[in-house]
Amino acid sequence: MKSRREFLKEAATGAVLLGSSxxxxxxxxxxxxDIHAAPSxxxxxxxxxxxxxxxxxxxxxxxxxxxxxxxxxxxxAYTGREKPVEAWKSVIPAKILSGGVIGLKVNGLGxxxxxxxxxxxxxxxxxxxxxxxxxxxxxxxxxxxxxxxxCGMSVNTDPSRVRCYGNDVGGYEAxxxxxxxxxxRLAKILTRECxxxxxxxxxxxxxxxxxxxxxxxxxGVVDRPDQLHANHCNPSVADLNAIAAVREKVWFTIGxxxxxxxxxxxxxxxxxxxxxxxxxxxxxxxxxxxxAWQLIERKRAEAGMPTLEAAGxxxxxxxxxxxxxxxxxxxxxxxxxxxxx
Amino acid sequence: MVAFAIAAVAAGVGCKxxxxxxxxxxxxxxxWEKTSDTRVFAAKELWQYIDGDAEQYxxxxxxxxxTSDYKYQGQLEALVDVYTMGDSAGARKILGSGKTNDGRSVxxxxxxxxxxxxxxxxxGPYLVRIVAYEDTPxxxxxxxxLAHGVEAKL
Numbered sequence: 001m002k003s004r005r006e007f008l009k010e011a012a013t014g015a016v017l018l019g020s021s022x023x024x025x026x027x028x029x030x031x032x033x034d035i036h037a038a039p040s041x042x043x044x045x046x047x048x049x050x051x052x053x054x055x056x057x058x059x060x061x062x063x064x065x066x067x068x069x070x071x072x073x074x075x076x077a078y079t080g081r082e083k084p085v086e087a088w089k090s091v092i093p094a095k096i097l098s099g100g101v102i103g104l105k106v107n108g109l110g111x112x113x114x115x116x117x118x119x120x121x122x123x124x125x126x127x128x129x130x131x132x133x134x135x136x137x138x139x140x141x142x143x144x145x146x147x148x149x150x151c152g153m154s155v156n157t158d159p160s161r162v163r164c165y166g167n168d169v170g171g172y173e174a175x176x177x178x179x180x181x182x183x184x185r186l187a188k189i190l191t192r193e194c195x196x197x198x199x200x201x202x203x204x205x206x207x208x209x210x211x212x213x214x215x216x217x218x219x220g221v222v223d224r225p226d227q228l229h230a231n232h233c234n235p236s237v238a239d240l241n242a243i244a245a246v247r248e249k250v251w252f253t254i255g256x257x258x259x260x261x262x263x264x265x266x267x268x269x270x271x272x273x274x275x276x277x278x279x280x281x282x283x284x285x286x287x288x289x290x291x292a293w294q295l296i297e298r299k300r301a302e303a304g305m306p307t308l309e310a311a312g313x314x315x316x317x318x319x320x321x322x323x324x325x326x327x328x329x330x331x332x333x334x335x336x337x338x339x340x341x
Numbered sequence: 342m343v344a345f346a347i348a349a350v351a352a353g354v355g356c357k358x359x360x361x362x363x364x365x366x367x368x369x370x371x372x373w374e375k376t377s378d379t380r381v382f383a384a385k386e387l388w389q390y391i392d393g394d395a396e397q398y399x400x401x402x403x404x405x406x407x408t409s410d411y412k413y414q415g416q417l418e419a420l421v422d423v424y425t426m427g428d429s430a431g432a433r434k435i436l437g438s439g440k441t442n443d444g445r446s447v448x449x450x451x452x453x454x455x456x457x458x459x460x461x462x463x464x465g466p467y468l469v470r471i472v473a474y475e476d477t478p479x480x481x482x483x484x485x486x487l488a489h490g491v492e493a494k495l
Contacts, residue, residue, distance in 0.1 A: 060475050109392045111420065113474050208393040219392070226388035229396060264439065267394045268420075270458035270472060271443065 044337040045284035045330050047291045050074035051340070055258060055277040062258050062277075067119040071127065074254070074279045077341045088131035091252060092196070097132045100195025104140045105250065107202050107217050108147030113268030116200045116256045118152030120279070124198065124254060125162045140164040141189050141197075143220045172223045180239035180325075181230075184222035190245055197250040199285070203257040203276070203292050205265035209233035210308045210315035212266050213292040214253040214285045215241045215328075237317035238326045241285060247328065253288045255280035262299040274299055286321045286329030287336045293318065363423045363467070363494045364409045370490035372483060376418075377410035401434045402427035404466075413483045417473055421491060424468040432463035449488045450495070457481055460488045464495045 052070045055062045075087040089097065096102060104124060106116035125138050136159035142148045144166040145155050156164045170189040177186050190197065201217035208229050209216050215237045219225035228236035240246060257278040264272045276295060282288040293315055297307055308314045321328040330336060367374040380390070384403050387395040391406075398406070404425045411419045426432045429451070436452060439461060444454040450469070453462030458473045458480060469491050473480050 112418075113472070206393050208396055212393070225392065226395065229388075229393055233393075263441075265394075267391050268472060268474075270474075270476070271441070271456035 044335050045282065045287035046078065046337045046339065047280065047282040047284070047287050048074050048078045049257075049278050049280050049291065049295075049338070049340045050077060051276070051278045053277055056275055062117060062119050064119045064122070067117065067258070068123040068126070070279055071120065071123045071254070073341055074281045075127075077339050078281050084127050085131050088127050092128075092131065092133075096195045099134075099137070101137045101139055101193050102128060102133060103189060103194035103197040103249075104138065104200055105197050105217060105220065106140060106142050106148070106151050106153070106200045107212075107220065107256075108142050108150035108153075109220070110150070110202070110204060110261070110266055111268050112150050112152075113270060114202060114204060114259065114261050114265070114273070115147070115150040115152075116202045117258050120254070120256050120258065121151065121153065121200065124200070129162075135162050136160055138162045139189065139193060141170075141187075141194075142166050144168040147220075167221075167223075177243050177245065179242045181236050182222075182228060182239035182243060184224065184228075184240065184243070186243070186245055187221045187223075190221050190249060194249055196252070199250050199253040199255075201253070201255050203255060203260040203280070203295065205261050205263050205272070205296060205308075206233075206313075206315075207265065208313065209237065209317065210311075210313040211289065211293050211296055211318075213255055213280075214288045215317065215321060216289075218246050218250065221246065232313055232316060234315075234317040235320045235326075238321035238323075238328065241321060241328055242326050250285075252283050253281065253285060255288060255292060257292070257295060260296070260299075262296055262303065263305055284329035284336075286318060286331050288329075289315070289318050289321075290331040290333075290336065291338060361495060363407070363469070363491050364421065365487070365490040365494060370487050372414045373487050373490070374412045374415075375409055376412045379407050379409045381405060381407045397438065398424060398426075398435065402431040411487065413480075413487075417475060417477055417480055417483060419471060419473045419484065419487065421487070422470045422472075423491070423495075424470075426466045426468060429463070429465050432466055432468040435468045436461060436463045447485065447488075449485065450492050453488065455481060455485065458484075460484045462488060462492065464492055467495050469495075 050070055050073045052066055055066050057063055072084045076082050079087040079090045081087040081090055108115040128138055153164050167187040172185040176183050199214055201213045204212045206212040218240050257276040257280050259275050261269050261272050262274055318331050322331045364379055382390045383405050406424045408422045440454055447453040447455045450462040450464030458476050461470045471484050471488055
């Protein structure tokens, strides 16, 4: 069996840089090369926005069946496979499906009014199990029990069911991990439990960062996120995502844009709540965040509000994450293949 | 218990403010039930509660924050946050920064702003924010009643 280094070398000199996504995918699915960790410069990054205008009906809470249907629609558009199970199998490496722990990193920091929706979390857990993942190998995860409760989830450590607990249970590594300005103790759930993490942020305006979505959600995997807020979280968001465990394990985002706060975030601001009724899906975290930024800007313009840049808090960490030092993805619209369904 | 906790936080940062329990007990305001324990955060711990939002409060001189959940007539759920600032200027600064054109000025405390699902007001060094999770008929009226209940305890 070839070593990871050999595979990387082959990839760097061959298929990946030639832009053969099929070849790169094949390597990735073999579980030997994580193309997700450093998107190739030759491939366009695909981002899907799936919408259902009737997701909420007349109420505040989204319809669970419609959320499941929307997830299926997003995954079908992303993978090109209509059957949900096949779609999931094409994204998650076989060896993880058959025995690895998959973390679902949600976001409940904004409280009950603006947190990752339980309907989405449960829909993903359901499809993962249908794709062959043992229930106990799915771990819904946030900083603490209260944040999970804000998402509508309850703590469960019983491995016979989908597990759900926070860093307050799992703990943090004693040793710091470092990249640039990010000197953090990572959650053991990330470093020791999970083979991979599906990132489930919720789309929000952010008073400091400008935008919180895919990359910013990683603040929930460290012990002291408050120390990463200087200079509008730039370059800290990018630096944190460049840490090996984050870069390599957190490579798929199913972003919750079912509801959102377009100003006054990250806390719940009902007067600035809006319902995009959408999911934003992609493997390139930078492209996903860039796309999400455009959604927020469009809504702010519609509401007659200044751009985030004019408000003095453009999410500059997105460009930083794309730079030559970080290489976490692309924010160049010419290199993002946006699919809206 | 709550007053003690707030006093302890205040003492920890050298503040000599009078300890108060700003949270009306269940039934003290008609229809409103206090549904959770009060949680108190010192300034240096505020990030644990409101993450990136903490920065603006720190810059305005927050001393501590306390929060509790409420429910109105068994239906409408709401959250009450009380921020104790170093002085009234801090509370004024936060209230002013959150004001937008669609907010309605209301008579509660020294100054207040209301939206369909929220009421924010200041009284002396206190900044109070009350938020409902749903927009139901009568929500604003109920929130205003609760706001007056909190104001009376400050």
